[in-house]
Amino acid sequence: MDSAPQPILFVIDHFRNPNAGTEGQLFQLVRGLDRTRFKPHLLVFRDSEFLQVGGFPCDYSVLGQHRILSVATWYALWQTARRFRASGGRLAHVFFNDSSVVCPPIFRLLGIETIISRRDMGYWYTRKYLALLNLSGRFVAAAITNSEAVKEVTLRHEPVSSENTHVIYNGYEFEEVQPSIPSDLQELRVGHPNAVFAGIVANIRPIKRMEDAIRAVGLLSGQRPALHLVIIGDGEPGDLKAVAKELGIEGQVHFLGARRDVRGCLAGLDIGLLCSESEGFSNAVVEYMQAGLPVVCSAVGGNPEAIAHGETGFLYGCGNVSELAERLRALAFDGDLRARLGENASVNARQRFSMDTMVRQHQEVYGSLLNKE
Template identity: 45%
Template sequence: MKILLVIDRLTNPHAGTEGQFLLLIHLLQKAGCELRVLILANSEWLNANPLPCATVIVGSSSIKSPRTWWRVYAQARQAKADGFELAHIFFNDASVVCPPMFALAGIKSIISRRDMGFWYNPIYRLLLPFTGKFVSCALSNSHAVAEVTANVEKIPRAKLRVIYNGFNRALSADSKVTELETLKLSGAAIFGLVANIRPIKRMQDAISALSRLDFGLYNPHLVIIGAGDPSDLQVLASNLGVSNRVHFLGSRSDIPDCLQYLSAGLLCSESEGFSNAIVEYQFAGLPVICSRTGGNPEAVSQDKTGWLYEVGDVAELSRAMEAVLAEPECAQAMGITAKNEAESRYTIDAMLEQHLLLYRELIGVKS
């Protein structure tokens, strides 16, 4: 089976969508698929990390440029001539340009949607309902995301599919992380937040919630793992008197090693499709405290695998953190339940099999 995978650009292999894109390449190759990756714009990361399959750089990514549309069409015609009948498209600009150009060349398109559409601007809202007419399937990673896609992009519900993110449960924590080892040995209860530092992640809420805890009774610390400039958050922590309790580890590739030190995983986003971080927390056996938005309620069950709170409600978030500190055995039991659920719902094998079934259905190939 020949599959064309398309994405705007690849710059951070640890980011949610890009990480899943790279994982999908690995899994589909292992399953015997012939792949060709089409990337609209080059990047330093891609130059330093060639993909393990045929890769074409379009060299133009602006949806306002006729050159982008023409180059995509030329690549679609070549792909069709080479026997490719289906394209799976990731990110915003590619999902605008590619479906109509691929349709002209006789290639069916799947667009992936993995967030609640915070990126929808007036131009996208105008174009997507039109270019969406050429889409064979809109694939989302949660039912919440699928609902937004149907409403904004006017994709018929018969074309909507949901496949949850897959996670490599073979990953295990087998190395010490010096910074966290020292904290743990000091008796700290560590809350972790894994995400790149962006306004939509509302990391200031976690810092504010931490500052409300009783440091006479407990010894809580907050660890933030992700790329981005932490300077504004560091100023906030200093102003709230918790700078010695908030630690920024930056972007890391040893996330499982870091998670073994945590008491709970946090996610404070104002918008979230289906969070890889939540799945990572759960596979690590952690209870999750997260905002009630997007696909989060599909992954976290209140008082069973964690706590849900309203976006921006710092007091409610702080109370959930205090519950972890006050009843650690209960929190640990929630983490065990979360791990069991994750191992049955978010496996690599399940994600791969569902993708293959969808591809075969659209191409018309029997299993």
């Protein structure tokens, strides 16, 4: 590699929220890049208020077009890519769906290698996208997925090779200072001093199967210590409240809404829970582990790669409410087991999912492509 930092063009349809899943990982990746080796630049199809106030950790440009079947989009991208190539750029890393359709063929024509990122189980695949990806994917140099499960889905649907598809798990910052528990959660615990609290961090959506968690709590109703469920996330809770009321456990299910103090909330819980029917790689699961919580989660997507069953938590068959209840029962009734699995989870998260590891592995992929003969 040349002694001067190598330009890398990061492309994404839009960037609005540095705390969102894909956007958050891109933000941390660009911030952590070794500037003596790489010079990042962000290209977005659409501008955002966050970018306008200088919130991103490198310079950015706006394409000004976003319709993937529009000639104007392809022409604007061609012009932008030409300027990038003229500046010495030879590598682009592309995120999100539309960008990964239009970028690879144009970049290849100009001598720019393209990496695509895949971070979910392909719920967005449609006949149209698959047809377009089957064409544009032939010009992709490499793919990066955030779990083996996502890699498998990507290889099944897109024309990328296994040897050029790299699994790099999400990276997370670890803070040594223990956050304070929010007052509303403290009040809940004071009001139920002998209860065990399990929590779900996710927006309320059908794919998250939160009703399963409520029904599992219902199966354990009347046993001691009592198991309470805390749901942290945006969305309308009316239907879930109705289920809890039907089961007679409305006093054991608590909705805290969308929060900015999630780490503090996790400090006030005993068990981390996730019931989703689809997960590429769950940020919430790693956040639970970071907080030293034993985890109970559905054995879907990348969850079995994050949780070692019986060591850092328990896996269960998605939709199997009775099995979920048994996993929760084991942890609720055994404080020593909770402590042991929670400590294992914390150590495991620090070793496997650090921000430094995520950035280093990306840099290795970038270096290998830039150094190709």
